[in-house]
Amino acid sequence: MANVVLYVMAKQNVETSQSDVVLADVASIYCEDETARAKAAALKIHKFKRGGASRVVISIMWVIEELTKLNPGITVECIGATDIIIEKASFQKDTQNSKRSFGEWIKVILVALICFCGSGFTIMAYHNDIGISDVFARIYELVTGQTSDGCTALEVSYSIGLAAGIIAFYNHVGGKRMSADPTPLEVEMRNYERDVNQAIVEISDRNGKEKDIN
Structure with a gap:
């Protein structure tokens, strides 16, 4: 996938109620290739386990590595936070x-x-x-x-x-x-x-x- 540039603007701190966290939950994504953008948005970056830690820190370098595995040959430009903090929120009745x-x-x-x-x-x-x-x-x-x-x-x-x-x-x-x-x-x-x-x-x-x- 040559000459395709994917722009990722990651947030520094994100709170989510979902156990499965995808890249679109923690970052804004832009790419002229809609297929590449959709695949990147759906990339699962973490899964919170019951009874496990409610907070995780993810380096943007790891995200870049996963994106290049998902779309070989793509160029990833990160213009947001270099580290993403994701917290699992528990919503009660x-x-x-x-x-x-x-x-x-x-x-x-x-x-x-x-x-x-x-x-x-x-x-x-x-x-x-x-x-x-x-x-x-x-x-x-x-x-x-x-x-x-x-x-x-x-x-x-x-x-x-x-x-x-x-x-x-x-x-x-x-x-x-x-x-x-x-x-x-x-x-x-x-x-x-x-x-x-x-x-x-x-x-x-x-x-x-x-x-x-x-």
């Missing part, structure tokens, strides 16, 4: 899913409370550390000539500005975005996911569990 959803809501509420209380304590500790109440009282007295009662235009405007700044920084008002840009938290989560995926690949390779060419 609807009743179990509803219980799981309730449990997840409890976790979300607990995390939200911890973040709220922790953030509030941090802000209060910072304000206490710099003595912001004394600063505001001094500024108010210098500007107006009157003694501050602790709740003046300075405190009110500062509180509103602090809340507005937090909303603008996190790019969210309730469940709505203020812009299409990702939030700082989303950026950090993507960085964290990338680091976790890299660690999974390296550990799998170090332990000799990655599916790779000999």
Whole structure:
């Protein structure tokens, strides 16, 4: 099969509910030869066994080797991830899913409370550390000539500005975005996911569990 180029753009991390995983489940495939593309898409790359490991790491080099065995003479161009992490997801019954959803809501509420209380304590500790109440009282007295009662235009405007700044920084008002840009938290989560995926690949390779060419 000369002069036929198969393009494979593999995903880095894929979750599947199927026991038999084919290449089309983990990658986008393009080839001008529709027969070659269909054969590549149907290539079985892994089978999850009952009671076995629920995660596997596959090197793109192994995929290339299998594709060239399937279509001798074909040229494979990989433009995606160099290692593919596949995880077997276990989907439970609807009743179990509803219980799981309730449990997840409890976790979300607990995390939200911890973040709220922790953030509030941090802000209060910072304000206490710099003595912001004394600063505001001094500024108010210098500007107006009157003694501050602790709740003046300075405190009110500062509180509103602090809340507005937090909303603008996190790019969210309730469940709505203020812009299409990702939030700082989303950026950090993507960085964290990338680091976790890299660690999974390296550990799998170090332990000799990655599916790779000999």
